[in-house]
Amino acid sequence: MQRRKFISLGSLGLSAFTFSSFKSPKAIRKPIVISTWDAGIEANKAAWKILNNGGPALDAVEQGVMVTESSQNCCVGLGANPDRDGFVTLDASIMDHQFNCGSVAFLERIKHPISVARRVMEKTPHVMLVGEGAQQFAVAEGFPLESEQLSDDAKRAYENWLKKSEYKPVINIERTKGNHSFAPSKLESGEWNHDTIGMVALDAHGNLSGSCTTSGQGFKMRGRVGDSPIIGAGLFVDNEVGAATATGQGEDVIRISGSHLVVEFMRQGLHPEAACKKAVERIIKAKGIEKSKEIQVGFIAINKQGEYGGYCIQKGFNFAVCYADDQNFLEDGKFIL
């Protein structure tokens, strides 16, 4: 009788359900927010305030990275490096728990591209606006048009770069171990090339969202856009599975649809750290080991259980993790090369 009952459940495809229902459920850590690089510590604080009050992950990831966009001491937002023609151009994207997403690229003179990306998501039938059109939309939405003057740090770095005008954008390779604080001299010497903050969060209601904002590569070709505003590359969220974001050499993240790939690896059951590692391996496989040594890419991810992880190509990438008032700390990304 017992055997017959089991077989009939199996024929209905229910045996897996019967067995898995005996497993104890995984502990869920929520809310939680993680973000790229050490600037993530301050950004996480703003995000945590919202999450800790039961607010939505979407608000948390927007307001979190706005802190970094406002900072003059960072390579994100209007205080950041200009392109090789001397103009700061910004890219950003945002995605919620229902596959709603918005992004802007090649946006000039707007302080908070992440908020414009959110308006694109919420107020237009589109996903992405670029350049002049994105700026027109932002102004129509009430965002002030800021001066195009460079910050003092960026001006100095640009003037220094102009001496050779060498077109060799290098991104996110942190050569000074252990000291991640910004100084213009580091920018000039090439030791500092952080360009992006990516943030993903799981709120108290169990919903995921993510954001990503950048000035892109310093002294880049005019019109160059990286991975950050491209949904699936710089950012991806699937509320059934997890959320991921990227930093580093955008072209190589785009080539493998990096953040989407990380989420798909998590869907297959991989822990976020293992999923990030496999995406990094994919880049190295596509590019070859020698060429991969010249670049940096880092991924971070969280899953629906609030587990998190990060991985990068080479030593030097870190990310900030926050899941309590007194738990907001930096973790070094594990690396492959």
Ligand code: GLY
């Ligand atoms: N990851 C930022 C960029 O490549 O623009």
